[in-house]
Amino acid sequence: MPGIQVNGHVDTRFSPVREVFGENFYRGELGAGCTVLVDGRAVVDVWGGWADEARTRPWAADTTVNAYSVGKPFVALAVLQLVASGDLELDAVATRWWPELVAGQRGATVRQILCHQAGVPAIRRRLSNDDLWDWDTMTGALAETEPWWQPGTRHTYHTNTYGFLVGELARRLTGQTPGRWLRERVAGPLDADVAWGVPPSDLARCADVAWEGEHPGALDWDTLQNLPAEKKMIGLGYFNPPGISSLGVVNTDPWRMAEVPSTNLHATASGVARVYAALAAGGTFRGTQLLDPDVLAEAVRVQSEGWCPVLERKVSFGLGFQPTRPDRAFGANPGSFGHYGTGGSLGFADPTAHVAFGYVMNAVRPRWQNDRNRALVDAVYDCL
Numbered sequence: 001m002p003g004i005q006v007n008g009h010v011d012t013r014f015s016p017v018r019e020v021f022g023e024n025f026y027r028g029e030l031g032a033g034c035t036v037l038v039d040g041r042a043v044v045d046v047w048g049g050w051a052d053e054a055r056t057r058p059w060a061a062d063t064t065v066n067a068y069s070v071g072k073p074f075v076a077l078a079v080l081q082l083v084a085s086g087d088l089e090l091d092a093v094a095t096r097w098w099p100e101l102v103a104g105q106r107g108a109t110v111r112q113i114l115c116h117q118a119g120v121p122a123i124r125r126r127l128s129n130d131d132l133w134d135w136d137t138m139t140g141a142l143a144e145t146e147p148w149w150q151p152g153t154r155h156t157y158h159t160n161t162y163g164f165l166v167g168e169l170a171r172r173l174t175g176q177t178p179g180r181w182l183r184e185r186v187a188g189p190l191d192a193d194v195a196w197g198v199p200p201s202d203l204a205r206c207a208d209v210a211w212e213g214e215h216p217g218a219l220d221w222d223t224l225q226n227l228p229a230e231k232k233m234i235g236l237g238y239f240n241p242p243g244i245s246s247l248g249v250v251n252t253d254p255w256r257m258a259e260v261p262s263t264n265l266h267a268t269a270s271g272v273a274r275v276y277a278a279l280a281a282g283g284t285f286r287g288t289q290l291l292d293p294d295v296l297a298e299a300v301r302v303q304s305e306g307w308c309p310v311l312e313r314k315v316s317f318g319l320g321f322q323p324t325r326p327d328r329a330f331g332a333n334p335g336s337f338g339h340y341g342t343g344g345s346l347g348f349a350d351p352t353a354h355v356a357f358g359y360v361m362n363a364v365r366p367r368w369q370n371d372r373n374r375a376l377v378d379a380v381y382d383c384l
Contacts, residue, residue, distance in 0.1 A: 068341030071265025076320020119147030163261025272358030
């Protein structure tokens, strides 16, 4: 859009990134932020556009927005920290720590839970949006769900159940829900603006998400029940509870204040980049060790690879992170890792180039990789 002011700062060497960020508003951007750290130093920290579809609230330095699956690796970090401390074992059956977990009783290990092989990408029992706001209800319903396949025999992206599954496994040992853990173990020490469960005092900072084109509607319960088994599993994963994918609730206070770790991370671009700066440096950022380097190396290694019926493509899963692939590259180097979010938000680390990247936005297009985030990443690497 003509006339959009790009705010923030960019090192001279990276001025083309600012230009591309501005050009993205001709590609359909509404409001966004982008931060790039090299060797832990911010070389790009820009924002611009609007925090609402009516274009009445300018996007500010501290505007936070729903970044969707960018949060999946962050909730995995809670379990990975417990692996590093010796409190969890990757190849131990999860019921050792979560006895009620039916998938665990079918043999799901901690590793399989982390790499989308646990067999519970959807909850079978009918749930409401009121249930969605309650952590114990959601994790209890997930725990009693009979796996859709024998854990470990295949993978399917746990689009919306991943955060409850991984987050509850960590909570069984830490006593902290993901939101509290994130505040105390990540956001606070790293001064990173990332949250599950936005506090009331921060609700005014939240940008509204605007879906491009016709907003997809949730399938009703009867329709879901009459689908073939695989399609039913996928449908329930997206629409049980009806709002679990954020549909119809994304811009409401209950959604923002709830903890739905697969789906409702609220973050600034700077917050995402700060987390990845620690990971790009081997697990430590400005004196704070986020993760043991050996555990990190295992987490970003390909654990499962092949076709995914939810993502409808071949995928490579690490332990929470997605290792770079030629068709969905995180930068130019083979050791890069990160995660996209619905609509195009993105966080990744490139340890080879010492790059940490964060990008959040509110004009949501279907799927993840698009011309806007791709243009920003390409511009960063052209400047290195």
